[in-house]
Amino acid sequence: MAHDERRLEVLRAIVQDYVSTNDPVGSKALADRHDLGVSPATIRNDMAVLEEQGYITQPHTSAGRVPTDKGYRLFVDRLSAVKPLSMAERRAIERFLDGAVDLHDVLGRTVRLLAQLTRQVAVVQYPTLSRSAVRHLEVVQVSASRLMLVLITDTGRVEQRVVDCPADIDAGAVAELRTLLNSAFDGVKLSEAGGKVPDLLETAPAHLRGLVATVSATLLETLVEPGEDRLVIGGTANLARGSALDFQGTVSPLLEALEEQVVVLRLISEVDAGTVLVRIGEENAHEALTGASLVTVGYGSPERALGGLGIVGPTRMDYPTNMAAVRAVARYVGQLLAES
């Protein structure tokens, strides 16, 4: 009935006002700033119901209302329209990202761009190794018994590892090894590289077999298994700026969690390309992220997300705008990486 309808309208108004003013919002202010067509007294009744249902709360008696996590959730799911980016913002994205020279540069620019657009902390994950395929494997001899492996993936990531070999290696063997590895792994996804090893060992000429075993063991251990995924973080200054009030007192635990990377990494990698995922406050379970929201999305082609990116900020954030920004940036980055 029209009853419930209006109540949701009230909730939406509360969220909007609170996000923009940071003051608990009262019935009078609501009636003034939004034309809900009813008097403050009626709004008070609605607010009482919303509070009972757990969507809003008051910091103390005789203060206005503030949305709860549950309130934000409802707002994000049902009450907010996606806010299209302005032309200026669209152009800013292109201007910012074009002219990047390599993957590191692209992701560095992306994180700065996101931080600037949303005025929040931005987080970008390097393309997941396990979902990447081998474009080239280079073997360089760095000393008599040490080799450096350089892995180049189709997503532009470059990873290197030094391998200590039990015996000295001659230059010819290095060249053979290179050819062997490349023909075995070229185009193979890293997640499936493990399966190729037995074949490889079998077909390898006897005198190389030990070497191949050592090298492929290192490859699997350090590159495939641990999901060795990197994160770029930027815009932490935004945390210190306005949000000092949002995170009661100190932002330090949050900064620690961000530097830790592992927590955020786990959250950010659970994404699909295309659908923006919002996690609000306590939904994050992890202690340091209580009071914080994440807005994340995958980038890359829809079928195959290369990695995730997003923002971290106080639960009191402008979700529609930030969701739009995150989505637009991800889309553009995805295109950019697909080209190269």
Place this chain on the structure above:
Amino acid sequence: MAHDERRLEVLRAIVQDYVSTNDPVGSKALADRHDLGVSPATIRNDMAVLEEQGYITQPHTSAGRVPTDKGYRLFVDRLSAVKPLSMAERRAIERFLDGAVDLHDVLGRTVRLLAQLTRQVAVVQYPTLSRSAVRHLEVVQVSASRLMLVLITDTGRVEQRVVDCPADIDAGAVAELRTLLNSAFDGVKLSEAGGKVPDLLETAPAHLRGLVATVSATLLETLVEPGEDRLVIGGTANLARGSALDFQGTVSPLLEALEEQVVVLRLISEVDAGTVLVRIGEENAHEALTGASLVTVGYGSPERALGGLGIVGPTRMDYPTNMAAVRAVARYVGQLLAES
């Protein structure tokens, strides 16, 4: 005379007490905690002189004294003994850094280690490209007319660039190009790589000349010229923690300056390996760094610093301990990188 002597002793005591308590220190407290052999009244006279000379100041009448930048400077230059690291700290350094798998990992661990030891923001510069030498140049064909160059330096850095070529390239040419580039640049310092190009162009077979020109132009432009140097930053949570009081109100400009990188990069690259450099407060000129001190040192062999590392914190920091930590870490990292 013994007069001046004692006055300096008073200054040292003030710095030490202020650093550890964060309270302006008064004559009485000084007399109690340090045996200077004189009464509070005498100390008061000394303090009046020190204030006149600009080494200390009082936040307001009837408060204790606080060191000025000039006071810290004198303390660092003449009054502080280098504090040897504890055995536990020494072992922590080894435990922390051993087992790193590549350069990225080494520097990442270093920055975390430094941040933990000093409880300040830590900063580590990647080995300067211009002072590095080429260990290997790899050329990989990524599409008909595009090549990826991968540069591996003797310091373990790996940089890649994609080069668009005007015409399609066949696989044979790629192999030739690889051999050509490596024989021309192997072991050459990047700062001197520019000089090799004319030679290279001359000796190159005619059918490769255009390709070589394009490729070496990209190499020089993107890798040699701009001093494209990276920075790893960590421990920013330390800023938010205690130092909220030190940087009046907000740490946000400082965080911005750190993310900007360019300012810090300039400061950190002016270092010698071996001698720890301390910059205090206003000595940093740059606005955001007023109120902050940098403790930096170069790492690598004494004759040839690979890069710089150090910490950024409030001027009110424990200089002797932090200087010792920075020096010890730099030394260890230098060894580690020399080995590989």
Place this chain on the structure above:
DNA sequence: GTCTGGCACTCCGACCGTGCGAGTGCCAGC
């Protein structure tokens, strides 16, 4: 039944005045 205006009540936060304590500068005496 639903909305509205009015009213009494609550309670936070800003404001203000006071008193305490820490610290200083100065001075006379050793």
Place this chain on the structure above:
DNA sequence: GCTGGCACTCGCACGGTCGGAGTGCCAGAC
């Protein structure tokens, strides 16, 4: 040249007051 004593200053913590914003409830209007 050092010391103890003394008067003075000043920031800050403490406690009480007051105003305003906001609420809940109720009786009456539509």
